[in-house]
Structures are given as structure tokens and as C-alpha cells.
Amino acid sequence: MEYSKEFKIYSKEDTKTLAKRIAPHLQSGDVVALYGELGTGKTFFTQQLCSFLEVTENVSSPSYVLMNEYRGRFSICHLDLYRLDSYEEVLELGLHDIFEQNLTIIEWAEKAELLLPEKVINIHFEFADPYRLVKIESYKKLDIGKSLSE
Numbered sequence: 134m135e136y137s138k139e140f141k142i143y144s145k146e147d148t149k150t151l152a153k154r155i156a157p158h159l160q161s162g163d164v165v166a167l168y169g170e171l172g173t174g175k176t177f178f179t180q181q182l183c184s185f186l187e188v189t190e191n192v193s194s195p196s197y198v199l200m201n202e203y204r205g206r207f208s209i210c211h212l213d214l215y216r217l218d219s220y221e222e223v224l225e226l227g228l229h230d231i232f233e234q235n236l237t238i239i240e241w242a243e244k245a246e247l248l249l250p251e252k253v254i255n256i257h258f259e260f261a262d263p264y265r266l267v268k269i270e271s272y273k274k275l276d277i278g279k280s281l282s283e
Contacts, residue, residue, distance in 0.1 A: 134255075136271040140281055141264045147281045148174055151267065152181035154277035155254075159186065159236055161207040164250055166242030169258030173265055175240045178258070179211055182238065194240065199226065202235075210235040214244040223248060 142148055159165070165182075167175040180192040188205035195201040195213045203209040210231050217223055223245045231237055232250060239245060242255070252272040259266045269275065 134270040134272060136269070136274050138269050138275075138277070140267045140269070141261075142174065142258075142267055142281070143264045145177065148178050149181045150281045151277070152178055153185050155269075155275060156182055156185035158273070158275050158277075159254075161236055162233065163236050164232055164253045165236070165238045166245075166249055166253050166255045167238065167240045167258070168242055168255065170260065173258035173260060175258055176213075178256070179238050179240065183209060183211070186236070200231075208235040210237045212237065212239045214239065214241040217241075217244055220244075220247070 140147075140151060142151065167178070169175055176194040183192045183203055183205060186205040186207075186209060188203040188209060190203060192203060192211065193201065195211055199212060199214070199216070201211045203211065212226070214223060228237075228245060228248050242249065254269070254271040254273075254275075257268040259268070
């Protein structure tokens with residue numbers, strides 16, 4: 134990976150700052166793979182990221198419908214794979230077609246790891262009381278600073 138960085142998230146404002154710094158680096162065709170337990174902030178991060186990508190509609194977790202599409206600066210597909218139980222179910226989504234034509238944001242990306250492209254932006258959210266640790270690994274350089282308080 135070209136870029137690797139860790140951040141400590143203490144508040145929703147920190148999450149918003151991180152999303153604001155990542156958004157300018159994203160383009161159609163990028164895949165953002167989100168990892169982390171329930172409640173670590175994947176959906177909130179996605180909502181903030183979409184707002185900085187000029188999405189004006191309500192961004193919500195697509196856990197029941199599996200995928201939501203949004204129009205912002207470009208087309209965005211937001212997938213939540215939490216409810217999928219098998220690799221076959223993931224295959225049926227046709228991810229490669231989705232990847233080519235959109236910015237794709239995937240919650241619970243570990244369920245699709247075998248299908249993810251080489252060029253991916255991995256973001257791991259972890260509980261680490263009193264904060265959340267966010268680890269970013271990217272195929273491209275992301276100039277998002279050394280800390281969120283800069």
C-alpha cells in the first residue's frame with residue numbers, strides 16, 4: 134500500500150474532520166472498504182463522507198436493501214454486507230460492474246475481500262477506550278495530515 138496512517142477519533146467532530154480530509158482524494162472508480170465491529174462509526178463516517186462529496190439526500194445504512202445509490206460530485210454506491218451469510222450471496226451482487234462506474238463504499242468489506250480490487254482504500258475502525266482507532270491503508274497517497282487537530 135502506498136499510504137498507511139492511524140488516527141484517534143474522540144468525537145463525531147473528529148470523524149467529520151477525517152471524512153472532510155479524505156473526500157477530495159476520492160474519484161469515481163475508487164473503492165472504500167470499511168471494517169469494524171457494530172457501533173464503531175462506519176455508517177456515520179459514510180454519511181459525513183457523502184456530505185463532503187455533495188450528496189444532498191439522506192444517507193442511511195443499506196443493511197436491509199444491501200445497496201443505496203447517491204448522486205453527488207459523481208455516482209456513489211454504498212453497500213452494507215452485514216446481513217450476507219455466504220460468498221455466493223456476495224458474488225450475486227455483481228461488484229465488478231459497480232466498482233467500475235461509481236465510487237463504492239462497502240461496510241463489512243471483509244465479506245467481499247476476495248472480490249475487492251487491488252486498488253482499494255481500507256479503513257479499519259476499532260474501539261480503544263476512550264477513543265476509536267482508525268487505520269487507513271490506501272493504494273494512493275492521501276494527504277490528510279498527521280493528526281485530526283491540525
